[in-house]
Amino acid sequence: MAKVQTPQPVRGTQDIFGEDQERFRHVVDTFERVRRLYGFKGVEMPVFEPTAVFARSLGETTDVVSKEMYSFEDRGGDSLTLRPEFTAGLSRAFLTNGWQQHVPLKLSTHGPLFRYERPQKGRYRQFHQLDAEIIGAGEASADVELLCFADQLLRQLGIDDGVTLQLNTLGDAESRDAWRDALVEHFRAHEKELSEDSRDRLERNPLRILDSKERQDRPIADSAPDIDAYLSGEAKEFFAQVTEGLDACGVKWERNSRLVRGLDYYRHTAFEFVTDRLGAQGTVLAGGRYDGLIEALGGNAMPAVGWAAGIERLAMLVEGVEPDRPELAVLPMGDEAMTKALSVASELRGAQFSAEIFGSGKFRKRMTRANQAGALAVVIIGEDELASGKVQFKNLATGEQSALDIAEVIENMWDLRFSEDLGALGSDIEALEQDVAKLGESE
């Protein structure tokens, strides 16, 4: 028989396991916890949508739409697309489910997204994001609340130190258009000096020339007009309210007047939390206001703000994630003992303790594995224990061992877990005290 070739994984996909999976999980768990503090409802969304959902909302000429979408025809001949982002699908759901009645609606979700891109550090073809949106709130307070949420998330992940919030405004539709026209005029005047990429951008997405990395573009980009001169009175006032709100909440930010967004639907507030620790992919969380999007999808005018954060990127920055571990290791000796071990383990699990049976290898090996797995205690079941009806219970931290029945094991475990939790609480309180002390210094 010919040797079967093992199929390879699709380029840009990952099998996340072990420590990486635990970091990933930790990011999602933290997000789920914090979003509840801010009253965001969870939503589960389809992973694919009609292609029009994305084509119409992101802008036909953007790279995401023109060359990065996984689009295909299903058996009925409809053009479908694996979602390359959350916002468009969420907006579609808002319209097709009549969620106008819940306005203002605070939504959060997370999951896989797909873009046909060249993989590199912190960039994959199937990647994962956290997402938070407020639909139907046109006030600056919504922007502030969303940014506070983002800021607290990064703090609770312990990565706020290396990450800074960059903030800009793109103004309302008129401001943005007027600014854009002025920029195009400015760049056209210097067209010959621009890099080839930027001359191309001049047609497709002139705002992008502002943050070009090409050295020859810098003087032209740096001398380009700021949005500020083109902001309408309302737009200026709106941005002022956002920054005042952030200051009031103690969220640190920097103005970056060169910050723009790639997708067409953004208005007013635009922001990115960036780090220099992830190579070329410095943006860890980004978003802004997209007041025009819902209308573009055929709804009534409906203001909205949102952000998305790359889970892989956050997970790469997170440190000190506690691995999963069994509280109890059950070590049977012999076939009869294994049957007993199965019933003991299920009794322990029924009592809400995590338990794992180590049933293969020499006894000594099993002790080693129980220890490596991080178990708090082991339960030993052999011939003597089968005869007596009691098991050996050994605390791995102290080495103490005694013969107990199962009820006594469970009692002991409650104590053990309590002191473990107390220890964890202690370090939490310590961290909290340090936070409070830091706050005191900055006042």
Added chain:
RNA sequence: GCGAUCGUAGCUCAGUUGGUUAGAGCGCCGGUUUGUGGUACCGGAGGUCGGGGGUUCGAGACCCCUCGAUCGCCCCA
């Protein structure tokens, strides 16, 4: 789509100007300890050298093609 670097054991890597039977550390398994963990010592298993072709008496090494990974450009979380 473009550019650069790199593919040798499960992992991290050595392997001289091309030369016999491809090595180390960690991990894994076993033993010292036949029912008691972290240390130590001893032993063992594990390799189509990414794949295909070529040059050569001889290729892990040189040449071509191909696949993959990494990093960057574009774009983006």
